[in-house]
Structures are given as structure tokens and as C-alpha cells.
Amino acid sequence: MKKIIIKILAKFIELRTKWRGNLPHFRRAVRKAERLASGNGNQKGKRTYVYFIGGKYRTLNRKDIQALKNAGVLKRNMNVAAMSKICLYDTLTKVNSHPQFKKAKL
Helix, strand or coil: CHHHHHHHHHHHHHHHHHHHCCHHHHHHHHHHHHHHHCCCHHHCCCCCEEEEECCEEEEECHHHHHHHHHHCCCCCCCCHHHHCCCCCEECCCCCECCCCCCCCCC
């Protein structure tokens, strides 16, 4: 019974990732990152990154990563350089490093 429940949960997580990890959601996250990077106020000109964390695409900058570290969500040794390995899009270089959508038009 326990194995069946684990298989059902694993399938549910897989389907949720496929649903939320699709191209339209990625494009929306890239647009949001570009809007934040070119926006008004204190965010203008700031480098913004797109990550797939917790089953969703999230746009973070250095201050957001620092706040997540201070809140205990991320480990203390995580920094922007370490997180650049899992970064899917960067607004400064505009490089799409998503493994599924490398050739997709953004």
C-alpha cells in the first residue's frame, strides 16, 4: 500500500512539473524578469534571473536570494555564483539556458 501511495505522489509531482514547467509559463517568467530589469525605481538596471524552484518559475535578483538565505529557505553557502548553475535565463546576457526550450523563440 505504501509503495502505491509513493508512486501516485511521484506521478502527481511529475504531472505538476510538466504542467507548470511548460513553454508559455517560461515565456511569462522571462517577460516578468525583463520587466523587472528595465522597470522604474530601485529595480531598474538590476540583473534578474529565472529559476525553476518549487514547481514554479521564479524571478530573483541578488537581494531576493539574500533575503531567502536570511529567512532560512536557502542554505547559507548558496550565493548567486552557486545558483547560476541552475539559472534558466539571465537578463544581462539574455542567454536562454533552459534544457527543453533552448531553441524556442522568446
